[in-house]
Amino acid sequence: MVRLVCGVAFRFNHAPMLDDLAIISTPAMTPHTMPSYLADLNPQQRLAVETVDGPLLVLAGAGTGKTRVLTTRIAHILLQKKAFPGQVLAVTFTNKAAGEMRERVEQLLGLGAQSESPSSSSGVWLGTFHSIGVKILRRHAELLGFSPQFTILDADDQHRLIKQLMAEEGIDNAKVAGKVILSIIQGWKDKGLTPDKLSRDVSGEEGAGAMAARLYPIYQHRLKTLNAMDFGDLLLHCLTLFAAHPQILNEYAQRFHYILVDEYQDTNIAQYLWLRMLALGHRNLCCVGDDDQSIYGWRGAEVGNILKFEQDFPDAQVIKLERNYRSTSPILATASHLISYNKGRLGKTLWTEDSGGEQIRIKSVWDDTEEARFVGEEVETFQRDRVSLSQMAILVRAGFQTRSFEERFMTLGVPYRVIGGLRFYERMEIRDAVAYLRVISQPHDDLAFERIINTPKRGIGKATMEALHSHARAQNCSLYTALEAMTANGEIKGKTATTLKNLLADFARWRDLKDQMPLQELADQVLDESGYRTMWQLDKTPESSGRLENLKELVSALGEFESLTLFLEHVGLVTEVADAAASDEMVNIMTLHAAKGLEFEVVFLAGWEEGLFPSQRTMDEKGNAGLEEERRLAYVGITRAKRYCYICHAANRRIYNQWQSSIPSRFIQELPHEHVQTLDGAIYNRRAAGPKLFQKEIDELIHQHVDRLKQKAQAVAQASPVPAASFVKGQQVFHQKFGQGIVLQVEGDHLTIAFKHAGKKKVMADYVAKA
DNA sequence: CGTTTTTGCCTTTTT
DNA sequence: GGCAAAAACG
Numbered sequence: 001m002v003r004l005v006c007g008v009a010f011r012f013n014h015a016p017m018l019d020d021l022a023i024i025s026t027p028a029m030t031p032h033t034m035p036s037y038l039a040d041l042n043p044q045q046r047l048a049v050e051t052v053d054g055p056l057l058v059l060a061g062a063g064t065g066k067t068r069v070l071t072t073r074i075a076h077i078l079l080q081k082k083a084f085p086g087q088v089l090a091v092t093f094t095n096k097a098a099g100e101m102r103e104r105v106e107q108l109l110g111l112g113a114q115s116e117s118p119s120s121s122s123g124v125w126l127g128t129f130h131s132i133g134v135k136i137l138r139r140h141a142e143l144l145g146f147s148p149q150f151t152i153l154d155a156d157d158q159h160r161l162i163k164q165l166m167a168e169e170g171i172d173n174a175k176v177a178g179k180v181i182l183s184i185i186q187g188w189k190d191k192g193l194t195p196d197k198l199s200r201d202v203s204g205e206e207g208a209g210a211m212a213a214r215l216y217p218i219y220q221h222r223l224k225t226l227n228a229m230d231f232g233d234l235l236l237h238c239l240t241l242f243a244a245h246p247q248i249l250n251e252y253a254q255r256f257h258y259i260l261v262d263e264y265q266d267t268n269i270a271q272y273l274w275l276r277m278l279a280l281g282h283r284n285l286c287c288v289g290d291d292d293q294s295i296y297g298w299r300g301a302e303v304g305n306i307l308k309f310e311q312d313f314p315d316a317q318v319i320k321l322e323r324n325y326r327s328t329s330p331i332l333a334t335a336s337h338l339i340s341y342n343k344g345r346l347g348k349t350l351w352t353e354d355s356g357g358e359q360i361r362i363k364s365v366w367d368d369t370e371e372a373r374f375v376g377e378e379v380e381t382f383q384r385d386r387v388s389l390s391q392m393a394i395l396v397r398a399g400f401q402t403r404s405f406e407e408r409f410m411t412l413g414v415p416y417r418v419i420g421g422l423r424f425y426e427r428m429e430i431r432d433a434v435a436y437l438r439v440i441s442q443p444h445d446d447l448a449f450e451r452i453i454n455t456p457k458r459g460i461g462k463a464t465m466e467a468l469h470s471h472a473r474a475q476n477c478s479l480y481t482a483l484e485a486m487t488a489n490g491e492i493k494g495k496t497a498t499t500l501k502n503l504l505a506d507f508a509r510w511r512d513l514k515d516q517m518p519l520q521e522l523a524d525q526v527l528d529e530s531g532y533r534t535m536w537q538l539d540k541t542p543e544s545s546g547r548l549e550n551l552k553e554l555v556s557a558l559g560e561f562e563s564l565t566l567f568l569e570h571v572g573l574v575t576e577v578a579d580a581a582a583s584d585e586m587v588n589i590m591t592l593h594a595a596k597g598l599e600f601e602v603v604f605l606a607g608w609e610e611g612l613f614p615s616q617r618t619m620d621e622k623g624n625a626g627l628e629e630e631r632r633l634a635y636v637g638i639t640r641a642k643r644y645c646y647i648c649h650a651a652n653r654r655i656y657n658q659w660q661s662s663i664p665s666r667f668i669q670e671l672p673h674e675h676v677q678t679l680d681g682a683i684y685n686r687r688a689a690g691p692k693l694f695q696k697e698i699d700e701l702i703h704q705h706v707d708r709l710k711q712k713a714q715a716v717a718q719a720s721p722v723p724a725a726s727f728v729k730g731q732q733v734f735h736q737k738f739g740q741g742i743v744l745q746v747e748g749d750h751l752t753i754a755f756k757h758a759g760k761k762k763v764m765a766d767y768v769a770k771a
Numbered sequence: 772c773g774t775t776t777t778t779g780c781c782t783t784t785t786t
Numbered sequence: 787g788g789c790a791a792a793a794a795c796g
Binding site: 234420617 | 772773780781783784786
Binding site for chain 1: 787
């Protein structure tokens with residue numbers, strides 16, 4: 001057995017208790033009747049499963065069987081008849097995780113039921129925070145001033161709405177972007193702050209914050225008028241509901257005898273409060289998480305919730321799962337060593353019985369093209385060695401990095417898939433089609449109606465829309481109602497009136513058909529009669545055929561739903577169309593965030609360069625906390641690998657179409673050399689020679705790069721007319737204060753220059769010399 | 772009113 | 787270099 005010790009970790013070991021556990025913790029059970037589903041667990045896992053009553057915190061490192069513990073625990077509760085399925089609440093972060101968990105519980109119940117009648121997990125409340133929030137809110141919507149059929153807004157709806165409100169309030173969208181306002185409001189919602197609680201906190205703030213504070217109550221008010229909620233509301237309104245109606249909180253608190261939470265390190269404050277309200281009574285709360293894998297701080301997640309758990313429940317049992325079943329020991333050692341640079345960890349020490357295994361491989365490349373070429377070659381080599389493509393993954397920091405890999409795999413003819421890129425339900429054509437369905441289901445869904453009133457083009461312009469809006473506001477009615485009134489009383493005239501009357505008649509007809517024909521037929525008919533499908537058929541841009549395909553897929557997806565309402569509910573909560581086949585023979589390309597919870601035989605970690613990873617922006621915004629979150633992201637990346645882990649960094653990267661030279665990520669230098677192997681040309685691993693030499697080599701690399709840029713710049717200068725200024729794009733320059741840099745942009749005397757050390761700056765040409 | 776051109780921002784990460 | 791919003795044009 002190999003033990004890898006690092007960091008401030010302490011370890012506790014229950015191994016001696018192994019044989020006693022089953023007897024001690026569940027007296028009703030004797031060893032020979034111990035259910036098979038417990039037999040394969042290690043002592044800590046089994047303790048976590050069998051410690052059913054009272055608060056329990058499971059700190060589960062990467063690859064230690066976290067999901068297994070959760071699913072087995074649910075099965076155990078049900079099979080031991082501790083609770084009926086409907087009395088168990090299990091919360092996850094993604095729909096995918098919820099689905100997998102349900103499947104595995106189902107399996108366990110099938111196995112464990114033995115002679116007795118098989119139980120089912122179908123009654124278990126198992127879902128994401130948001131889906132469970134919706135379920136609760138639909139039942140009590142009236143108490144909050146909503147109707148039970150409230151709609152759930154997607155990001156696009158939210159954006160359009162906030163822009164509308166800003167226009168009404170006379171706030172210039174150019175000065176403070178709607179997106180910024182939204183994200184501030186979202187942040188408050190993540191903290192459980194309603195507008196009224198806010199006023200004390202943020203009254204005299206500057207700029208965007210003040211704008212957001214002003215708009216927040218207006219936004220919430222408008223949402224209520226629209227009978228709509230955004231994602232944050234699904235939790236926030238639950239909190240309001242529970243606070244205002246203790247008897248309802250009680251109902252749920254008593255109903256759920258056992259509460260389980262997955263990925264607890266990613267909960268935000270609103271979610272924490274939500275859990276706390278539900279669990280404080282019976283205290284049967286089991287949270288599973290890994291502080292080292294907390295990577296959603298930017299979305300309001302608070303690792304601190306783990307610490308709060310022990311404050312709220314001082315008697316909580318804490319169990320650490322540290323035995324890793326996934327990775328080889330060099331991979332674990334590398335990940336552990338890297339994460340030990342973070343302060344303030346709870347500390348875990350992963351270990352494995354697995355010995356041997358390949359070192360981490362580090363590759364230096366010139367640019368993203370070479371990076372993709374290198375990874376492509378390795379992928380093909382593994383493929384020849386019979387490693388399935390689906391067992392290989394390329395993990396990147398930011399979405400735009402996937403492009404060069406896609407291009408490379410396309411030319412190689414290697415099948416690949418990008419996970420989490422453009423989501424199905426976020427595509428324009430899908431949102432349009434769904435908007436039609438939304439209006440059929442809920443004519444007063446103004447946001448949906450506005451989206452499609454002129455799609456396809458019906459000659460409805462700004463003027464008509466403004467008239468509609470003002471009428472609706474004056475009458476305090478929906479746009480749909482306003483339109484009905486205005487076409488009837490002649491306020492809208494001429495051709496516009498005719499087309500709009502037709503549209504209203506169409507909707508009325510479709511609404512009648514809604515309950516008379518299968519959903520798929522209805523959708524087909526709507527798409528045809530509205531002219532929406534025709535619009536794309538006439539479109540001759542290259543993507544139109546893909547859009548028609550997507551519409552087809554949408555219609556076929558509709559087949560799985562019993563009613564329009566159920567379908568729309570699904571769309572509101574789900575971003576991804578059911579992931580067809582995870583076992584397909586394809587290389588996986590995705591962001592590090594999307595990779596959490598997954599595992600692959602071979603993992604390529606691309607783009608480990610300062611500024612990109614760790615992300616400059618994160619470090620600027622959140623300082624050292626941001627850096628530590630980036631490091632956790634690196635930890636997540638490495639621990640995805642079962643057997644082979646590659647790390648690449650490029651000397652040059654194109655950002656905004658400008659070449660920037662980059663130095664290797666500091667994370668590379670934080671890897672333990674004994675477990676790291678440098679492939680040809682890697683420069684950082686000669687640290688033995690001292691940091692000076694290291695810097696010198698980086699400089700050399702940059703020089704090479706600059707030379708190449710010079711050549712390129714000359715070529716460009718010859719090909720295109722020389723600008724009036726004496727400086728040219730791509731030119732290498734020197735500034736007294738900022739040092740060496742490259743000209744990005746020339747506007748008269750003003751130069752935008754990317755400096756090697758000082759970053760991007762705007763500078764007067766007079767202060768700059770040609771280098 | 773609708774289409775084309777220009778600008779301007781942008782690349783984190785997502786339920 | 788790409789995409790979305792604003793501006794300019796027909």
